[in-house]
Amino acid sequence: MGNDDRKFFILDTNVLLHEPLAIYSFQEHNVIIPMTVLEELDRIKDRQKDVSRDARVAIRALEDIFKDADPDAITQGVLLSKNDEDHSGRVAIFTDHHQPMSQEVFTEDEPDNRIINAALYLQQVKERTQVVLVTKDINMRLKAKGAGLKYVEDYRTDQLIDDIQLLSKGFRQLPGSFWDQVEDCDSDTQGRDTFHNLDPSLIEGAYPNEYILDETKLFAAKVVAQEAGNLRLQDLGRDRLLSRNAWGIQPKNIYQAMAINALLDPNIELVILTGPAGCGKTLLAMAAALELVVEKGIYDKVIVTRNTPEIAESIGFLPGTEEEKMMPWLAAITDTLEVLHKNDECTDGSLDYIMEKANIQFKSVNFMRGRSIQNSFVLLDECQNLTASQLKTIITRCGEGTKLVCSGNLAQIDSNYLTPVTSGLTYIVERFKDFEGSANVYLNGVVRSRLASFAEENL
Template identity: 90%
Template sequence: MGNEDRKFFILDTNILLHDPLAIYAFKEHNVVIPMTVLEELDRIKDRQKEVSRDARIVIRSLEDIFKDASPEAISQGVPLYTDNTEKSGRIAIFTDHHQPISQEFFTEDEPDNRIINSALYLQQVKERTQVILVTKDINMRLKAKGAGLHYVEDYRKDQLIDDIQLLSKGFRCLNGSFWDQVEDCESDTQGRDTFHHLDANLIEGTYCNEYILDETKQFAAKVISEQAGVLRLQDLGRDKLMSCSAWGVQPKNIYQAMAIDALLDPDIELVILTGPAGCGKTLLAMATALELVIEQGIYDKVIVTRNTPEIAESIGFLPGTEEDKMMPWLAAITDTLEVLHKNDECPNGSLDYIMEKANIQFKSVNFMRGRSIQNSFVLLDECQNLTASQLKTIITRCGEGTKIVCSGNLAQIDSNYLTPVTSGLTYIVERFKAFEGSANVYLNGVVRSRLASFAEENL
């Protein structure tokens, strides 16, 4: 694997499990797969978990690349792309070595140690090129740096943002008064709605269905489109926005008001709700679901789903039907329904009636693949623990006349393999923000209770 200008990227097993096609992410540079990685993939491929599927995909991809290569070519490196151009990267399988340079640091007992030793050996042999170990294991990165490896990196191809603070909130607050900053504006009225047309340079970087607020607490609008340098806003008005309601639930702050507006809009097919615990994500989603299904009759049923924790990935050990088995993980939904009807004369009777009238169904994420959901209101709760591929699987199930709401708190990620910047929730916020059929709202502020608000801020 010649050409000293090309870097050597040594991939850890967790990189390939995180992204089975990661070998193609390094462009013209060289990719090295240690033999230890193949051994770990072989042990993982037969496990009864989602990760085993990724391991099999990696093994098949490597077999397709090396199937016609000789043993010498496999160790020296073969082109990653069939065109075999000079810009094509190369990939090689590296037989792990026990080198004296790394013997004083690590024994060969652990797979991570053997991979680090391989990187240290290549760093010594390839003095004129950069040898980079790529791993998502933070402790392994620390060990490699401590052992003297010059370049150790995380895998960032799937990170659309560098810092979670840069994640779009779905709205922006302008300094001062909005109208004091507008020099030229044309307005028109269509029915009850008023639209403003102004220079797009006034508010740069806007996207469809983004909400615009100002410090006067009077102006509120939503971006409809931007064409030929002209920004089209729908004037909502703060008072009008705060007066909207769904199933008797009225917003407690402007953020909940924006969420209800997006949830009730029939032209918005995907609504993403993010925010801290207690900000009202699930309550608002369920209230609008009941409003749209029972009162307005826009949808036929409500489907509620979420991922089950990894410690109990299979729901087969619980008795009953699929919905019965999902009840422990969907207690937040039943709690919300109880809150919405706690003042009824017969809360239990109201709850049973609403469950039947709205045709509320509890489904497991594990069984969503292959389905086609038509004319339904889908609530995907706690989706901060889902990967981008899992969310893609669920969102692509939605057919004609279906609205899906994804909610989650990026501060409550339970998965060992996800961080706030790699979560599927972050991924869809960034990928869908320019889609005219989606809206994203960050619900700022905890309204559950004074105790919950203090805990969110101080714990």
């Protein structure tokens, strides 16, 4: 694997599970797959877990590359792309190198240790080349650095922002009064809606369905179109936004009002709700679901699914049907339904009636693959624990007439390998912000209770 200008990237198993085709992200350099990684993929591919599919995809991708190669070529490296040998890196399988006990940094008992030892050996024999260990395991990165490996990195190819503070909030607040800043405006009315056509330089970088506020607490609008030389806003008005309700739920702040506006708009097919615990993400989504299914009849049913790391491992051991198995993890949804009907004379009777009337179905994320969901309101709760590829699998299930709501709190990630900037929730916020059929709202502020608000701010 010549060409000393190219780096050597050693991929850990979790990188290929996170992104099965990650090897193609390093086409200008050389990729090393340690034998230990293949062994771990082999053990994972037959498990009854969602991750086993990613292991099989990674194995097939490697097989496609090496299927015509002889043993020497596999060891020396096979071209990742056959189009241009001068600009294409190579991928090789590296057998575990057992160093003498005097030079061995870690024992060979653990797979992570064997991979780190292999990286240290390559660093020693490839002195003029940068050898980089790529792993999503934070502890492994610390161990490798502590053992003397110079270059250790997280897999960041699917990371669109460097700081979570840079994540789009779905709205922007302009200083002062909006109208004091407008020099030229052409307005028109269509039915009950008023639209303003402005110079795009007034709001640079605006994207479809982004909400625009100002400090007067009077003006509120939404970007509906941006063409060459023209930015078109729909005037919503703060008072009108705050007066809208869904299934009897009145917004408690302007952020909830913007969320309700997006949730009740049938032209917006994807709504992404982010924010701290207690800001009302699930409550607003369920209220909008009941409003659109029961009251307005726009959708035929409500499908609720939620991701937690334990589902894949534990759901099969619980008794009952799929929905009964899911109930422990979807208690937040039933709690929300109880809140929506707490003033009814018979809450239990109301819940049973609404569950049947709205055709509310609880589904496991694991069983969403392969489905085609039509004319449904789909709520994907707690999706901060999903990777970009997992979210893609779910989003591509949505057929004609389906609205998908993704909600999550990036401060409550349970996955071992995800951070706020690498979460699939962050990924879709950035990827879909220029899509005219999507809206994103960060629900700023905790409204659950005074206790919850204090805890969010001080703990």
